[in-house]
Amino acid sequence: MAGGGVVDGVRRWLRRRRGRTASAYQPLRSSSLARHPGGDGGLEVVPGPFALPAAIRVPARNSPPPPDAQLRNERTSDMEFFTEYGEASQYQIQEVVGKGSYGVVAAAVDTHTGERVAIKKINDVFEHVSDAIRILREIKVLRLLRHPDIVVIKHIMLPPTRREFRDIYVVFELMESDLHQVIEANHDLSPEHHRFFLYQLLCALKYIHSANVFHRDLKPKNILANSDCKLKICDFGLARVAFNDSPSTIFWTDYVATRWYRAPELCGSFFSKYTPAIDIWSIGCIFAEILTGRPLFPGRNVVHQLDLITDLLGTPSSETLSRIRNENARGYLTGMQRKHPIPFSHKFHNADPLALRLLERISKLSREPSRLPVSKFEFEFERRKLTKDDVREMIYREILEYHPQMLQEYIRGGEQISFLYPSGVDRFKRQFAHLEENYSRGERSTPLRRQHASLPRERVCSSVDSNNQDSDNEERRAISSIARTMISPPRSQEKGKNRASAYPNGIINLNSNPKIYLKSASISASTCIIRGNKGPKENGISEDMEEVVYELSDNVTRMLS
Numbered sequence: 001m002a003g004g005g006v007v008d009g010v011r012r013w014l015r016r017r018r019g020r021t022a023s024a025y026q027p028l029r030s031s032s033l034a035r036h037p038g039g040d041g042g043l044e045v046v047p048g049p050f051a052l053p054a055a056i057r058v059p060a061r062n063s064p065p066p067p068d069a070q071l072r073n074e075r076t077s078d079m080e081f082f083t084e085y086g087e088a089s090q091y092q093i094q095e096v097v098g099k100g101s102y103g104v105v106a107a108a109v110d111t112h113t114g115e116r117v118a119i120k121k122i123n124d125v126f127e128h129v130s131d132a133i134r135i136l137r138e139i140k141v142l143r144l145l146r147h148p149d150i151v152v153i154k155h156i157m158l159p160p161t162r163r164e165f166r167d168i169y170v171v172f173e174l175m176e177s178d179l180h181q182v183i184e185a186n187h188d189l190s191p192e193h194h195r196f197f198l199y200q201l202l203c204a205l206k207y208i209h210s211a212n213v214f215h216r217d218l219k220p221k222n223i224l225a226n227s228d229c230k231l232k233i234c235d236f237g238l239a240r241v242a243f244n245d246s247p248s249t250i251f252w253t254d255y256v257a258t259r260w261y262r263a264p265e266l267c268g269s270f271f272s273k274y275t276p277a278i279d280i281w282s283i284g285c286i287f288a289e290i291l292t293g294r295p296l297f298p299g300r301n302v303v304h305q306l307d308l309i310t311d312l313l314g315t316p317s318s319e320t321l322s323r324i325r326n327e328n329a330r331g332y333l334t335g336m337q338r339k340h341p342i343p344f345s346h347k348f349h350n351a352d353p354l355a356l357r358l359l360e361r362i363s364k365l366s367r368e369p370s371r372l373p374v375s376k377f378e379f380e381f382e383r384r385k386l387t388k389d390d391v392r393e394m395i396y397r398e399i400l401e402y403h404p405q406m407l408q409e410y411i412r413g414g415e416q417i418s419f420l421y422p423s424g425v426d427r428f429k430r431q432f433a434h435l436e437e438n439y440s441r442g443e444r445s446t447p448l449r450r451q452h453a454s455l456p457r458e459r460v461c462s463s464v465d466s467n468n469q470d471s472d473n474e475e476r477r478a479i480s481s482i483a484r485t486m487i488s489p490p491r492s493q494e495k496g497k498n499r500a501s502a503y504p505n506g507i508i509n510l511n512s513n514p515k516i517y518l519k520s521a522s523i524s525a526s527t528c529i530i531r532g533n534k535g536p537k538e539n540g541i542s543e544d545m546e547e548v549v550y551e552l553s554d555n556v557t558r559m560l561s
C-alpha cells in the first residue's frame with residue numbers, strides 16, 4: 001500500500017549521496033536495520049544502506065528525589081513476598097519519564113535481565129468505553145506489529161482480578177526521548193541525520209501499511225528517539241485496520257489526530273473513503289520539520305490549516321475539487337483565491353535537492369506494496385457495540401498473551417487462575433503515585449486531560465483476502481480469541497463449565513436474546529476452529545467460516561442497534 005516505493009527512493013538517494021561523500025560516512029555501528037521481523041514471525045533481510053550518523057542530543061529527564069523510606073520498606077517487603085512468583089518483583093520503578101492523556105510513563109529496571117524498560121500506567125481504563133477500546137486497539141496492534149522501528153510491548157502486568165480491574169500497566173522497551181524534543185534540541189542535524197530518520201520512518205510505515213493498518217496520528221511526539229538516532233513509532237491508539245480492498249465508509253466525525261500533520265482530506269471529511277496516503281502526508285510534514293526545525297503547517301484551526309497547505313502546494317485542481325463530498329469543504333476551496341504551488345527549493349533553501357525531490361514525491365500513492373495483512377478477526381470488535389465488560393474481557397485476554405501459562409488455563413476454561421499468580425499491580429500503584437507527585441512538582445504540570453478517543457465506526461463490505469496464507473496461524477489464534485473473549489459467556493453458564501460445550505455442535509437458538517446470539521456465534525466459530533484441523537487448509541480456517549462469522553456479526557449488530 002504505502003511506503004515501499006518511497007523506501008526504495010530513499011535507498012537510491014542514500015546510495016547516490018554515499019557515492020559523493022564516501023569519506024563522511026563512518027563504518028556501520030549497528031546491524032539492527034539489517035533484519036526486520038516479518039509479520040509471520042520470520043525475518044526479512046533489509047539492506048542497511050548507510051552508516052549511522054553522529055549521535056544526537058536528547059534532553060535530560062528530570063529525576064525526582066528517591067522514594068521515601070516508607071516506600072523503600074514497602075518495596076523490600078513486597079519483593080520478598082512476591083519473589084516466589086516472579087511477576088511483581090520483576091520491575092523496579094525509577095522515575096517518571098513522560099505523561100500523556102492516557103497514562104504516566106515511568107522508567108524501570110527489569111530485575112531479571114537488568115534491562116531498562118518503560119512502564120505505562122493507564123488509570124481507570126474503563127471509565128469511558130471509547131478510551132478502553134482505544135487501549136485495546138493499541139495493545140492489539142502493537143502485539144501484531146513487530147518491527148525494529150515500532151516500539152515493542154514487552155509485557156503487560158497481570159491485573160489482580162479478571163472482572164473488576166481498572167488500571168493496566170504496559171511494559172515497553174525504554175527510549176530516551178521523542179522526535180519532537182530531538183528536533184527542538186538539535187539545530188545542527190546533518191543530511192545524514194535527515195536521511196537516517198526518514199529511512200527508519202518509511203521502513204516502519206511500509207511495514208504498518210503492508211499489514212493493512214493505518215496509524216492515523218503520526219507526529220514527532222509519537223516517534224520515540226534515542227541518542228544513537230534510533231527512532232520508533234509509538235501511540236497506535238487511533239490506528240485502524242483496513243479490512244479489505246472494497247469500499248469502506250469511515251465516519252471521522254470525532255477524529256482527533258493532531259491537526260498540523262493531518263492530510264487535507266481529513267480537514268473536513270472530503271471523501272467517504274481514505275487511503276494510507278493520510279500517513280504518508282504526516283511523514284512528509286514530519287520530514288519537512290526535521291529539515292527545517294519548524295512545523296510545516298502549524299494551522300490554528302482547520303480552515304487555517306487548509307490555507308497554509310494551499311499556500312505552499314497551490315489550490316486543488318477542479319478535478320480534485322469535484323471529488324470532495326463535503327459541501328462546506330468544497331465550497332471553501334472553490335471560493336479560495338487561486339494559488340500556485342511554491343517550488344520546494346524556495347521554501348526549503350538549504351535542503352539537499354534530492355531530499356526535496358523525495359518530499360515532493362511523498363504524496364504519491366502509487367508505490368504501495370502490500371503483504372501480510374493483520375487478521376481481520378483480531379479487529380472484529382471494531383464492528384460491534386461493546387459494553388465495558390466486553391472490552392474488559394478482551395483487554396484481559398490480550399494481557400494473557402504475556403502470561404502464556406495462564407492463557408492456557410484460560411483457554412481450558414479455568415476461572416480461579418489468579419490465585420496462583422498474585423499481581424504486582426497494587427505495589428506499582430503506590431510507587432507510581434509517589435513518583436507522579438514528585439514529577440508534577442518538578443514540572444509544575446497539571447495532569448493532562450484525556451481527549452476522548454476518536455471512535456469512528458467503520459462499515460466494511462467483507463471480502464476474503466487471497467494473499468493471507470502466511471497469516472493462517474494468526475487467523476486461527478484470532479478467531480479462537482474472539483470465541484473466548486469477544487463477549488463473555490452468559491453468567492449462568494460461566495461457572496465450572498467448558499464454554500464451548502454450552503453450545504453443543506455450535507447450534508444457535510435464533511429466538512434467544514440477541515446478545516446471547518452474538519455469544520453463540522463466537523463460540524460456534526471457536527468450536528469449528530478447534531476441530532477445524534481436518535479441514536482443507538491444514539492449519540487454517542476456511543474462508544466460508546470467515547464469512548459465516550461476519551454474517552453472524554452483522555446480523556447481531558443490526559439486532560442490537
Ligand SMILES: Nc1ncnc2c1ncn2[C@@H]1O[C@H](COP(=O)(O)OP(=O)(O)OP(=O)(O)O)[C@@H](O)[C@H]1O
Nearest residue numbers: 097098099100101102103105118172173174175235
Ligand atoms: N517506551 C517509551 N520510552 C520512553 N518514553 C516513553 C515511552 N513511551 C512513552 N514515553 C513518553 O511518555 C509520553 C506519553 O506516552 P504516550 O504518548 O504513549 O501516552 P498517551 O497517554 O497515549 O499520550 P497521548 O496523550 O499523546 O495520547 C511520551 O510522549 C513519551 O515522552
